[in-house]
Amino acid sequence: MEQVIMNQLGYPILTTIIFLPVLGSLFILIMRRSWELPVKWIALTTSVLTFIVALPLFTDFDKTTHKMQFVERHSWIQQWNINYYLGVDGISVLLVLLSALSAILCVLISWDSIKTKVKEFYIAILLTTAAMIGVFCSLDFFLFYLFWEAMLIPMFLIIGVWGGPNRVYAAIKFFLYTLVGSVLMLVGIIVLYLYSGRSFDILELTSKSYPYSMQLWLFWAFFAAFAVKVPMWPVHTWLPDAHTEAPTAGSVILAAILIKMGAYGFLRFSLPLFPEASKAMTPVMLTLSIIAIIYGAVICLGQTDLKRLIAYSSVSHMGFVTLGIFALNIQGMEGGILQMINHGVVTGALFLSVGIIYDRTHSRQIADYGGLATVMPTYAAFFMVFTLASIGLPATNGFIGEFLILLGGFTANKLVGVLAATGVIIGAAYMLWLYQKVFFMQTNQKILGLPDMYVREALTLAPLVALVFWIGVYPNSFLSFMHPSVENLLQRVNTAGGIQEISVAKAIMEVMFR
């Protein structure tokens, strides 16, 4: 127990923030389906409460140590030596907060846009939130997998029930895609469990060392799960459909949190569990990341659908994240983590914004807009901020993340740095292209006389704007969380046995023929 810090607070904070939403959803469950307003209010209060309760994670976090904090540990399933084991460190704490925040936004943005099955919708949203937070807090593999899979169910429904015209296809695609990935991970988990003498304790497992061959194929087993979630090229195709068809709140959850789970998985599991394998696979991972960055960026230029474009831009941005992670140096990794937050904030915000006009026009086609800036100036301003953040303009959060990642990537391998940097150029190209098509030029007749943002909507976006500049101008308040954890992680990876990097082809071979 000495490598963790038990929960310093008087109350079990993590449990509370995980189960508050569950509690809320139970409340909603007993509501009559006709009482829509109470349902909404309960959902709102629950999410806000959750966030407030989660705040101590930010304030009371001990930034001087890499150890797990706010740890709770209770024996759960003795037969399998499974514990109810929660804790956060510098890598996960911010994601937890982000999840809590995004819940509020999702509730707010869906206030008027969800008209059918309101009750079920908010239940699903809250449950998803709980599962997401759970994923980031779990220190026990069983618990982790429980949350990891459990979140599929409400997400599946959110996309499939309240989504767009092609929602069913998207929902099933999303579900199967991710399921195939995670079942392979399950096998990997079991193998680890048995190899390590029956322990699901993540910390314990990550402190052991495993034979190289085993590491290698376990790495790929986990890769299957995480790569799909991230999503890395070429398993990204579920994302455009899911993001596009999902209701706004759904897209936000997907973009802001769910796809972070993959990157988080790489950080929390792949690297510390299989350091040698990770090292050996770095070329592959970097290559895939680069492909994702450029591919995702270029493909954006060919999109005609707002949400689809943003979805593909997510592919590109997550490519940056994985690039940073597998640059295996401190700038890259911290950049990667920060970029996860940034992408959560910015892309989440973009989806919220798109949702705002979608509620007005019910069209996602870029061609249906134009000259919106004259119709909805305030909205245009908000959108501009997020656009700039997304193209990584200095003084916005996007810059900090991308810059650190590129720096890390460049340090790791010049070519990688250069190629990744081209992604930034294209990024600017498509975002500005989008902005121009939607907001500039002659006002499209279809959108004349749309009302500008309502207070509720402004309130939804305001915190994100604040975050954009906060991280952009004073990123240390976030970076400082990561230093010890990241250093510790890197040290774990770098001190691992010196298996020098092997070529992509060889890596594939290694996996194929074992």
Added chain:
Amino acid sequence: MNFQLPNLDPVTPELVMTSVALVILLLDLIIKRKEIVALLSIAGVLGVAATLIGSSGTTFGGMFISDGYSTFFKLIFFVNVILSVLISIKYIAVEKVNYGEYYGLILFATIGMMLMASAADLIVLYLGLELMALSTYVLAGFIRHEARSSEAALKYFLLGAFSSAFLLYGISIIYGLTGTTNIQAIAAFIVERGLAGKSALLLSVMLLTVAFGFKIAAAPFHMWAPDVYEGAPTSITAFMSVGPKAAGFAVLGRVFMVAFASVTVDWSKILILLSILTMGIGNVVALSQTNIKRMLAYSSIAHAGYALLGIIAANNEGLASMMSYMMIYAFMNIGAFAVIIMLRSEGFKGEGIYDYEGLAKHHPLAAALMLIFMFSLTGIPPTAGFVGKLYLFMAAINAGYTWLVVVAVIFSAISAFFYLRIVMFMYMREPRTEVGLTTSAGTGVVLGITTVAVLFIGVFPSYLLGFARLALAGF
């Protein structure tokens, strides 16, 4: 002529059960309201369950053994029978076959299973199997005015008899080889005479495999299952999909693990083959089904395939996982069938999957429950199905069959598709026809029990697991 009554304690459950069954048969003649018969039989079963405690040991010259293993399975059978009876009460009235014999036969079938579970002698095993089988044949054909039902009965009967002939042939060869039919004795004999490698012995093993494979509906001996499941009364389908399967696994476990312990390598090879085939056929063919009972039939075939992993692992952990899986499967499967039965109403079959379109709109609760069961069958946490699968996979991997487990998880991912399809229909389509539900106290209770069980086991499996381990303590 010295004859002393053998020790009867171990067989108390069976004896009580028998008497209950007989009483039910008689009461049926005087009681007109069959619900009472049903409730009585449930009460009786509960009573029997009570007698399970303290009934352990072997008797009748080692022909009958009552140990943790058998007890566990008997519990499964009781769960199975109680739930099935509960969902039957309304259903058989709807089907206009509200006869008391129904319950009697169900009880007899259960007795058969109990005997199989605790048979220590091939003769007892065979007889138990026949007892179960015969009753089930009749039950399958219980809706006499319905051709499909009779057809199901016929097919089930023909093939069942066929398979039991194989069983007998196998038994006869074993008997010829070892001169005994007692499981323990066979094991001992095989070892002492070094029969391990003998093809004759293996032949008999294979013949038994055929027979048991038939009972658990493992490919390629599964072909009866879809037709029979579809044709038989839904309540009986529920009953059959759990009871005989569990019983089959019980004997499979006991015979192969005890009698043929010394030739594990050989039969495990075959079983691997079967399990892959079973999972494959079950999951894949289920994709293209349009009748939900049929779909669940294939899904139950697939689940047999998963459960075989437990046997293949060939160690206590494997058995424990298999047992827990059977228990879990009993809950989630019967739960699903309970929902299906609710859709059956006068003049409306409610078996086509399209009848489920938009169910969530008018019957959100039923839809939600079905959703839970479907996800549980898929094996998504936090439902029991996940725990069960996880345990099986653990056992198999621990026994060194990682690749097999990989195959299994791939198939279970495929299976997600057709379970999801039901969910999709219920939630993401507009209802075509106004579907009325025939709710009843019985179904309600069943749904309550199963849902709670599925979720509870899903989150706190330790009790079940502990019990399974305990049951195998003396195995």
Added chain:
Amino acid sequence: MFLSLAVFTVGVFGFLTRRNIILMFMSIELMLNAVNINLIAISHYIQDLRGQILAFFVIAVAAAEAAIGLAIVIALFRNRPTAHVDEVHEMKG
């Protein structure tokens, strides 16, 4: 032994090929008889009566099976007047 095996095979063959339900039953009965021959022969050779006991039970069960089976046939016959199995395939796929 081989005798019984031969009979068994014939039974299998009959079961697999005859279209008349009754004949299929008979084939099954044949198989059972084969088993019985087997058992009794063995019990004769190894001078042990248990085989015959088993055979005894087999006969009993065979009787029961016959009863049930024929009952089923009759029930089916009520719904669909045929004695041919290959006309009984309402459910498939």
Added chain:
Amino acid sequence: MISVLLFVYFAFAIVALSVVVITRRNPVHSVLWMLLLFFHIASLYLILNAEFMAAIQVIVYAGGILVLFLFVVLLINVREETRISRFIGAWSAGLTFAASLFIVVILSLRSFVAAPPGQYSIDLIQQETHTIALGKILYTDYLFPFEIASLILLVAIVGAIVLAKRRLKA
């Protein structure tokens, strides 16, 4: 010597008869042929000095089961089978697998070795009659299976009635 000859005769007769049985066009005929077959089998049992079994064979099968068969045949066999083929279309497949099964089983049975002789030697059975010997075991060691068998028969009766009774008042 005689017994061997008899055995051989019966063996061949039985096989031949069984083939005949399943190949008859008219079920009634096959039932009758089966009757003959059963008598042969019974007599074979006699050679294997299992008199009681022989008796049972005759009584139960010939006396019971076959009669039942006959009833049912006459009851349901409305259509004369002569017009249509008596085998199903895929009979060849059936034949193939039956034959191949036969072969593999023979192959695997080559390694068959009989278990060591038990205590019931022939002369022992001779001096106290077969019936008594059998009975002793049946009602002592094998009491339990015997009971089960009775249950099975009960179920059979009930089931048969349930299924076959014309009208059930409900």
Added chain:
Amino acid sequence: MKLYLLIPFLPLAAFIINILLGKELLRDKAHWPSCLGIIGSFIISVITLFQVINGKTINEDLYTWMISGNFKVSVGFLIDQLTAVMLFVVTGVGSLIFIYSIGYMHGDKGYYRFFAYLSLFVFFMLMLVTANNFIQLYLGWEGVGLCSYFLIGFWYEKKSAADSGKKAFIVNRFGDFGFALGIFMIFLTFGTVHYEPVFSNVGNFAGQTLNFLGIEVNLITLIALLLFCGAVGKSAQMPLHVWLPDAMEGPTPVSALIHAATMVTAGVFMVARTNAIFNLSPVAMGVVAIVGASTSLFAATIACVQNDIKRIIAYSTLSHLGMMFLACGVGAYAAGVFHLYTHAFFKALLFLGAGSVIHAVHHNDIQRMGGLRKFMPVTYATMLLAALSAGGIPGLAGFFSKDEIVWSAFASGTDIGRLVWVIVTCVAFFTPFYSFRMIYLTFHRKFRGTHHEEHHLHESPSVMTIPLMLLAVGAVAGGWVGIPSVLGGGAYFAHFLEPVVGHPEFHGTHAQELGIMSLSTTIAVTGLVLATIFYLLKTSIPVRLARNFNVFYLILFNKYFVDELYNYTIVKPTMWVARRFLVGFTDAKIIEGIVNGVPRLIGIFSSGLRRIQTGLAHHYGIFMAAGAFFIILYMLLWR
């Protein structure tokens, strides 16, 4: 509270006030915060300038911005001679332009927005010049780019405006791409991105080589060139010059402030700032010189045939920027900055004058102007001065700075120096030529517009003309601080900057210097005269020329078809790949093909296997027998 902090943050405050309150409260008073803000920072800059002159330079960190491992950046300020000059130029010229805009933008519905953006721009520009590390430089760098994006596309309803803004931003991104890589290299090499340690250590790395993307290159050269990429983008040098002419879509004050006086010179500033690095790499220096010179000539030639008044000035800007780089390229950073300083005045003046003209005639086509001299005398006078100054007529600001450049190019003694000297001498001919072509076509001869237009011709309000006059003063007298010693001047400017940019060693005598000076002067005068002949006296000549040398004319008129080149080599292919290949093929066909194909395959299997289930008991039996057979066989064979 450190005073100098107000310099950048006053405009920032102005921006915030305007963007928040401008729309509802201030409306047409939106100029107040901005103007006050910039004038305030101008005053402070002047104060700082004098402090610096008294030798008090500042270099201190405000707070730590980013820290990650050994990578540590702080927001900090470095105010030395170079910065002081830039501060003076930016805020000074800026203030005038702000005031001018009050009149120019009067009544525009985006009034508040305009001033907000301007203030924001000034903020970023000041951050850029006062940065004491590369990251902050980069911040300002991108920031000004952003504001130029906003301001170019200020009238966003016009597609062309929106397009130009986007074009400017993206083209700049290409440069910044190299700039960023340069910063990475600096970090990798020096382990820090702060000026002071970098410049002090740079010597230790001289001559080191490293393998960059498979090519073995000199480390310093690499860094220098990468940084220069940024400069090329920002200062619109070839081949990234294409955005600047289009940028003229923006309001004229914007062109004056951003695309003449300040932003575009950021590149020059950066090169001068990092002279320590460039000095160590002759190759890089050569590249800078060549690029500058060629751009200079290239732009000058184009300027001769354009008809859009603003574009003419824009190309002239390109040309002058080229000269500045040229100066830097030959090591005469002081000269470059000096020209930057003078150029700020006369070019801003030209633009504002043009603005005032456009304000009157409401279009940009000089062919439809003419004879405006009598309608708007002030504008005419000031612009004339500006043109003279730009043309390098002795005595005026432009003369001194340009002359210093010419001389240092010649005197640098290197072959490249000689080469660029030749080029710059040619340019010296073109500059007055196109300047006066413009003057003549605009102000002399008779008005060629419609009567309706003629009826509305008027001089601009004083709020616009006063800045013009003030700038004119600068354009005339601004250069006197740098009169070369050979003309008895003190060359104060060069000496002032020496601590920062050093002093190039000259190989040449005073005699040569005078010779060069007179030569270029005569050439300039020739150009002036020629322009007079062509466009005032014998106006038929240019027409005939155009007809006879049609090809040249077209090439020049179409700016050497560079835009088209890029369009067909970069833009279109990329779009094709995006639309047809990635969306249409890889994603839709290959990946999705697999993703959807596998389920479909399973489906086919499923329905195939389904057919086995015939519903015939026989077949089931056969399958059982077969199964039995096969497992027994399997057992027999592989036991």
